[in-house]
Amino acid sequence: MISAEHLKGITAFVQAADAGGFTLAGERLGLSKSGIAKSVARLEERLGVRLFNRTTRRFALTAEGQSFYTTCVRVLAELENAEAALNEQRLRPRGRLRVDLPVVFGRRWVVPILLDIGGRYPELSLEISLTDRRIDPIEDGIDLVIRIGDLDDSTTLVARRLGLQKSVVCASPAYLESQGCPASLDELDDHSCIVFGRGGQTLPWWFVDGKGAPFAKPVDGQFAFNHSDAICDAALAGRGIALLSTWLIDDHLGNSRLIPILPEIETRGFPINALWPHARHMAPKVRVVVDELVNRFLPEPPWDMST
Known part of the structure; x- marks a missing residue:
């Protein structure tokens, strides 16, 4: 199994080869020139070959270094791709998302957006309830609530303004x-x-x-x-x-x-909010819906654009 020190040396070696020297490689990695040189020297000692021809005028890969460099670049790229794929999988919306919506507003303006999201993320399962009754998301096990009206003081819910009902x-x-x-x-x-x-x-x-x-x-x-x-x-x-x-x-x-x-008389507006229970990290399945609602409804809601 490759050790952390060995992997550190490989990274220093590839950066030095790309940068054409230890000084620039050190700047890119946030290390000193001597630190990069020592890491490469220890790597050469483990491999039993010289990777660079280093003189005062020349810094270039040896034949063995060039072959090793090609392999290292490929392996490091595969590691980066594997990490990116893992992060994408971890951050991809999945699982069951329970959403509660006001009946008329929800059906007309939110449900079409949820249908679009469901089409983009087949691993996301949406359970949508339509009711004008004010529910407690925590007691009722609801992940996301869309609510029109003034909010109650609550330390257990996070609110994101989506607009103003006029x-x-x-x-x-x-x-x-x-x-x-x-x-x-x-x-x-x-x-x-x-x-x-x-x-x-x-x-x-x-x-x-x-x-x-x-x-x-x-x-x-x-x-x-x-x-x-x-x-x-x-x-x-x-x-x-x-x-x-x-x-x-x-x-x-x-x-x-x-x-x-009576257009000169102002009617009272009521806030439209997305609400979800407090959590240390916002779940990707909640985030993707809230972000999409914000993108669709702000800064100007689509229903006010034609009036």
């Missing part, structure tokens, strides 16, 4: 033609608003005042749904005014099937 007040052209367009938030009280409701409770709409502080505006109307897709469908059908996320209605805004209302 919303617009909007309605269909048919509704605005028949009912008119409100000129202020107060005039929303005279219109039918399509709201998010559950269990007899409806959620207010959130805006930002001139000082940047968020405030809630109570709204009401004929229709209340517990699903944003249904609210969008009702707005498209001309049943009222809705507050909808741009990631949901980017196509409808682009082709004017929905018209923004």
Whole structure:
């Protein structure tokens, strides 16, 4: 078996041959000229041959040195390739990755990305759950969570911002033609608003005042749904005014099937984050998904590019 000292001598020998001398070889390896010369001398002694012809004017490989150099370069290259292959295998995403996503946003914007990643990494198995219930990743054994909204203080989770959910007040052209367009938030009280409701409770709409502080505006109307897709469908059908996320209605805004209302009034944005449990080293299977989401969603999300 080759010893560490022997391998060190071979490395010094190859570097000296490539550099044409001990001085430059030492600089490349971070060693002194004498250190390189001694390593090569010990290697020559073990081999029982002279590897270099060294004079004050000439530094060149001997015939034996040239033959040995060719073999050493090939062997060192094979070692480097073996190490690179091992690192690539170790860093390649593999195994089961459990991901939890918000239902509508996840299906529309995250699932296609996960499908692309799965196609690139066949050794990666993805288990994807779609729910708007806030889960505990550690208790539920989830590797990665995508969450929209303010984060709870947690020392057990790592967060990576993916963007900001923006919303617009909007309605269909048919509704605005028949009912008119409100000129202020107060005039929303005279219109039918399509709201998010559950269990007899409806959620207010959130805006930002001139000082940047968020405030809630109570709204009401004929229709209340517990699903944003249904609210969008009702707005498209001309049943009222809705507050909808741009990631949901980017196509409808682009082709004017929905018209923004009160654009001068800022709506409150909610952060979009990727969350995963703390670990000493980020698992490659988590890293590849987070990196891809960052690349796709930042600095400008694709759903805001067409609006």
